[in-house]
Amino acid sequence: MLTGVQPDRIQRLYGGDLSEVLLLQRGDGQAVVAKGGPSAGTEAQMLRELAAAGVPVPAVEAEYGDVLLIEYVEADEAFTPRAWADIGAQVRALHRHLGDSYGWPVDYSFGSVRLDNKPGEDWPSFWGEQRLVETAGLLDRPWRERVERLAGRIDDLLPKRPPASLLHGDLWAGNMLLMDGRLAAFIDPACYYGHCEVDLAMICLFGRPDAAFWDAYGPLEPGWEQRRPIYQLFPALVHLRLFGASYAPLVERLLATARA
Template sequence: MTSFARKVANLLGVAEDRLERLAGGDLSEVLLLRRPDGRCTVAKGGAGIGTEAAMLRSLAGAGAPVPMVEGEHDGVLLLEHVENDELFSPLAWADIGAALRRLHERRGETYGWPVDHRLGTVELDNRQRSDWPGFWAEQRLVATASILDRPWRERVEAVARRMAELVPPDPPPAFLHGDLWSGNILVAGGKLAALIDPACYYGHGEVDLAMLTLFGSPPPEFWEAYGPLEPGWEERRPIYQLFPALVHLRLFGAGYAAMVERLLDQSSRNLSTTE
């Protein structure tokens, strides 16, 4: 067992062999405790557990289903275990679309979030500001590319300098999950059961949609339930997908270089059409 498992076992007063490692957990260790009464608790570790707990409570306050926070202790976040049958049926996708629309209709006054966060080792600069192109250019793309090799940095910076030509100046500041891919969506019985692992902030709602379509595409039932999209959203999608692609390049290595290259090329072509 790991040192984190020993910490969780001591915290919960159980033997280490009562803990099971859950699938996933690419960025932090995640353990499951099955209690004698049938209840289950999930334990997560990491430096940002307090921020994650606050984000989960904020999502719940906005009407999104999330695991209940059971406690925060010494670098351990304890969460309710939510059943997940992993069956992304058309009904489940419709429920996800409707829930995401409700979440995006919760608006903030500025872009960003009251505190910074992180995705693994990638720091997220969430300083609040009223300039959306500036936020996306500087606090998402340039900041994330800042420790990459010089050719990557220069290409990202070149696109970022013309961000005002690629994204709207002042979209409504929608409440974003911030890391919305299918692995962070739990479904059961044809419904959305919970959103997990948030990286919340206020921004353009298309950011969540871009992330959700980075590794696949939801079926028509999702889009029908989500409702109308803004004109030009498909042209904006590459610049919004570039951020999670850069995060993956930093966290998981050169296997994501081709994705970053493709999205930079698409964004550059979109710039050329505006000239």
């Protein structure tokens, strides 16, 4: 076998909606996580970039074609105020790591949903075209037209050139591992450089961070409340494409809030 681990010492981990994730127990007692998928090398580079920014992530052990081996990080999943404060401080540290342009050196994907990461200098154009219009392109015509209308006036809705922060790109509670009241690791990144509010909008899409998170993260720029649904619309469109009509009400609500 590739990893030298016998089948009876392999356990499927919770999650893995878009890729297979296995826990491998080696004979020496060491555990390692194996992830399968066509973008193993890209995810490895993202994890290294996050580590270089000083935030906790699993260490990359090896890449074998479509298989990525990473450190197994123990977690207790206790989202206490103390843990939320640590998450807030770590996300702020992540967002202080800046790039020269928006995007990423290579494209990425959430399952069948391709992410156009071509670097650009104009943030509203990047978000409107490479995130919203691109993602809505395979949806039914009424969805597409509403998204296109929103993108057509996005220059008036988003800042022209906010700092290009390093983003996790899929920052929700399921991609945070906690242990003893601290953040043990961020996992499953979909990194690129962009407006920091993208990560903050995602973390609020399927949950509500404790007040300790916001206290630790620090103040936000004026107008963030109006921008949030525009940033949440992208992951909502991704979920609609990947998982079907159960996410249609979410997309409808966000489009209505953004007046699209």
